[in-house]
Amino acid sequence: MDSKEIGSGSSGADLLREIERLRAEKEELESRIHLLEAQIKPRGAAEDKSGSCSLSSLSCSQMNGATISCLSPEMIHRYSRHLLLPDFGVEGQLKLSKSSILVVGAGGLGSPVAMYLVACGVGCLGIVDSDIVELNNLHRQIIHTEAYAGQSKVKSAASSCHAINSSVKLVEHREALQAVNALDIVSKYDIVVDATDNLPSRYMISDCCVLLDKPLVSGAALGLEGQLTVYNYNGGPCYRCLFPTPPPSAACQRCSDSGVLGVVPGVIGCLQALEAIKVASAVKIRGRSPACLICGENAAFTREIFQSFDYENFTQSPMSDKSSEKLNLIPESSRITAIPKSMNIPLSNLEDKLSTIHSALKQAAQDSGKCASLFVVCRRGNDSQRAVDYLSKNGFPLAKDISSEKLNLIPESSRITGKEYNEIVNTGEPHVLVDVRPVHHFKIAAIPKSMNIPLSNLEDKLSTIHSALKQAAQDSGKCASLFVVCRRGNDSQRAVDYLSKNGFPLAKDIVGGLQSWSQDVDHTFPSY
Amino acid sequence: MTEEPKDTCDVIGSQKTNPSRDKDLAPYIKIKVLFFARARDLTGSTELCLEMPDGSTARDCMNKLLIEFPNLREIYNSMVLALNEEYAPESTILRNKDELAIIPPISGG
Numbered sequence: 001m002d003s004k005e006i007g008s009g010s011s012g013a014d015l016l017r018e019i020e021r022l023r024a025e026k027e028e029l030e031s032r033i034h035l036l037e038a039q040i041k042p043r044g045a046a047e048d049k050s051g052s053c054s055l056s057s058l059s060c061s062q063m064n065g066a067t068i069s070c071l072s073p074e075m076i077h078r079y080s081r082h083l084l085l086p087d088f089g090v091e092g093q094l095k096l097s098k099s100s101i102l103v104v105g106a107g108g109l110g111s112p113v114a115m116y117l118v119a120c121g122v123g124c125l126g127i128v129d130s131d132i133v134e135l136n137n138l139h140r141q142i143i144h145t146e147a148y149a150g151q152s153k154v155k156s157a158a159s160s161c162h163a164i165n166s167s168v169k170l171v172e173h174r175e176a177l178q179a180v181n182a183l184d185i186v187s188k189y190d191i192v193v194d195a196t197d198n199l200p201s202r203y204m205i206s207d208c209c210v211l212l213d214k215p216l217v218s219g220a221a222l223g224l225e226g227q228l229t230v231y232n233y234n235g236g237p238c239y240r241c242l243f244p245t246p247p248p249s250a251a252c253q254r255c256s257d258s259g260v261l262g263v264v265p266g267v268i269g270c271l272q273a274l275e276a277i278k279v280a281s282a283v284k285i286r287g288r289s290p291a292c293l294i295c296g297e298n299a300a301f302t303r304e305i306f307q308s309f310d311y312e313n314f315t316q317s318p319m320s321d322k323s324s325e326k327l328n329l330i331p332e333s334s335r336i337t338a339i340p341k342s343m344n345i346p347l348s349n350l351e352d353k354l355s356t357i358h359s360a361l362k363q364a365a366q367d368s369g370k371c372a373s374l375f376v377v378c379r380r381g382n383d384s385q386r387a388v389d390y391l392s393k394n395g396f397p398l399a400k401d402i403s404s405e406k407l408n409l410i411p412e413s414s415r416i417t418g419k420e421y422n423e424i425v426n427t428g429e430p431h432v433l434v435d436v437r438p439v440h441h442f443k444i445a446a447i448p449k450s451m452n453i454p455l456s457n458l459e460d461k462l463s464t465i466h467s468a469l470k471q472a473a474q475d476s477g478k479c480a481s482l483f484v485v486c487r488r489g490n491d492s493q494r495a496v497d498y499l500s501k502n503g504f505p506l507a508k509d510i511v512g513g514l515q516s517w518s519q520d521v522d523h524t525f526p527s528y
Numbered sequence: 529m530t531e532e533p534k535d536t537c538d539v540i541g542s543q544k545t546n547p548s549r550d551k552d553l554a555p556y557i558k559i560k561v562l563f564f565a566r567a568r569d570l571t572g573s574t575e576l577c578l579e580m581p582d583g584s585t586a587r588d589c590m591n592k593l594l595i596e597f598p599n600l601r602e603i604y605n606s607m608v609l610a611l612n613e614e615y616a617p618e619s620t621i622l623r624n625k626d627e628l629a630i631i632p633p634i635s636g637g
Binding site (some may be wrong): 105107108109110196197198199202219220221222223225226227243244245246247248251253254255258260265 | 564565566602603605606607615632633634635636637
């Protein structure tokens with residue numbers, strides 16, 4: 001923080017960590033400020049409503065703020081694929097990031113458990129083990145590397161975990177978990193993962209978890225098979241409920257005696273990580289739907305229906321690669337294709353073909369009597385940019401590339417850039433900003449005062465937009481404009497297209513959506 | 529973890545398990561038994577078919593197996609039974625074509 005510290009040989013990694021920590025702190029403070037501000041002026045209730053009902057479950061939610069969750073922009077970026085899961089989302093990630101998990105054993109099971117939990121963003125991970133890394137561990141204990149042979153497994157595991165995700169708090173317990181220290185260690189954690197390799201530890205850990213009322217995710221692997229159980233959770237049994245009498249030692253072999261295929265503990269460990277995440281996030285990832293046509297309450301799915309059910313037609317995909325041609329299941333749009341009337345000049349030949357382009361443009365101009373434009377397209381928009389770059393320097397200054405991912409549905413006049421919108425905000429021009437992303441996206445982050453109306457609901461919510469505009473006009477005494485934003489700028493165009501045909505002819509969308517907003521205007525706005 | 533599921537069990541080692549077949553006295557049900565981990569080592573099979581009198585419980589089934597494979601006693605007190613992929617107590621009454629799995633704990637990691 002002060003210059004003395006920076007100059008005194010702190011490593012780059014330390015500084016980065018400090019920056020990360022301070023950023024998180026700043027985020028937290030800003031979030032609290034917004035929350036308090038919202039309490040001072042309880043106006044704009046109509047706008048709030050769209051987001052508030054779904055946010056009420058979040059303890060630190062904030063109305064109308066840039067970050068509705070407590071996740072920092074860095075976290076939003078890192079865990080964006082979690083956040084995009086409607087069944088996991090911000091709630092799941094927040095709960096996970098606030099939970100602490102103890103992994104007992106840093107071996108074949110513990111390796112994937114620790115790596116996945118850290119990668120997925122658990123708040124705090126404790127690892128207990130007293131063992132040393134040996135070369136004959138490495139075929140299955142994938143968290144360790146040769147460099148750590150002879151060193152503590154916990155040290156090695158913590159180092160790998162830190163390399164994967166330095167924002168997770170790691171606690172190293174370089175000791176064996178035993179009845180004497182177990183209560184003390186386990187009590188510091190919310191969830192315990194049993195990744196040990198012996199029977200007594202299993203009973204001990206289970207008993208300890210019962211005493212401390214901790215859920216226990218237990219895994220075991222040997223040879224070619226494995227077992228996975230969640231004990232002491234939601235009224236479920238404990239290890240002793242299932243196995244009140246320990247088997248004789250002959251019946252319970254160890255990997256070191258009987259062998260184990262390397263991947264087997266890996267598979268079980270991954271499943272343990274999954275179960276631990278489910279417990280930590282308290283998110284029901286899979287549950288029976290009462291409305292399900294197959295297993296639901298009113299399902300009438302019989303063997304007969306099943307046998308005559310056309311699964312290929314249902315899924316629009318073939319059961320085997322070979323049948324796809326015959327069935328013609330691949331939609332026209334996904335076949336390799338070209339835009340009609342496009343001319344093919346591979347990027348590698350572009351240099352030699354400038355005259356061809358020149359004559360084509362001339363021809364098009366002659367045919368129409370107007371000046372012809374030049375567009376370039378490729379598969380994903382990279383090569384076309386390279387081509388435009390080259391063309392612009394070689395006699396075609398007005399060439400433009402068509403980015404294949406971007407939609408151009410509405411006229412330029414119905415669009416504004418993020419920067420222009422920012423001007424409108426800064427000058428206090430009355431307006432309403434509608435965010436048409438799905439609700440769980442809106443929860444990740446949103447522009448202040450935007451109202452969330454998912455594109456799929458737009459049709460039913462026109463009156464809401466109408467009253468919001470009216471309110472904004474009343475408050476300011478001027479006519480209020482309507483803007484639409486989405487994640488990348490495609491859905492917002494669809495929304496504007498619809499709005500313009502349904503009573504809002506002046507609606508405009510923000511080009512490039514929140515992605516551009518984050519790039520061009522508000523760099524602190526999280527990209528996900 | 530388990531073998532390919534099979535609907536019929538007449539293919540699988542039933543010759544070993546049914547010494548006193550008496551179809552005339554009572555109707556019989558067929559039970560598929562799966563052996564995991566140590567149970568597989570002790571019996572030398574991954575699965576087999578048992579014919580039991582109608583109304584038999586899982587315990588009856590186990591008793592029959594213990595006669596056939598006395599060394600299963602090693603794990604008899606420390607194993608769980610799963611009937612049709614769900615844990616079940618020994619008192620559960622079996623039905624025709626049920627699948628009974630014998631699951632001793634494993635402890636490796």
